[in-house]
Amino acid sequence: MTEETTVEKAWRLLLEGGPSARRGNAAVIEAAYAEPRLRVLFPFLSHGCLTFHRNSQFPWSGGLPFIAGGAPCTVYAPSYSSVLGKGLMPEKAAALVVANLPLDCGPAFDRPWPPPDSHAD
Helix, strand or coil: CCCCCCHHHHHHHHHEEEEEEEECCCCHHHHHHHHHHHCCCCEEEECEEEECCCCCCCCCCCCCCCECCCEEEEEEEEHCCCEEEEECCCHHHHHHHHHHHCCCCCCCCCCCCCCCCCCCC
């Protein structure tokens, strides 16, 4: 049996709604988890939003679209820069996030942002 990764554990806790998990809309969490490209990213719930990150340790990457609300949902571009879609059911919202991910996005790595091979100062 393989050991659970940080990303897998985060998703499991969200899906199970365990005592150590943040609370969110179950339908949104399930719809996002059903998308293979989202399932490999680190999920984080805060202020009614399900965000996705390229890494699993603070500081998180940010810079990816995310889902706000329940059903209906709103999908925002990174940093609330624009609305990508609103009035969406969770499955459509998750699909819209996937459609707006960078091609090179995922899987998340288990360290702080930025990635070790970046040239960020």
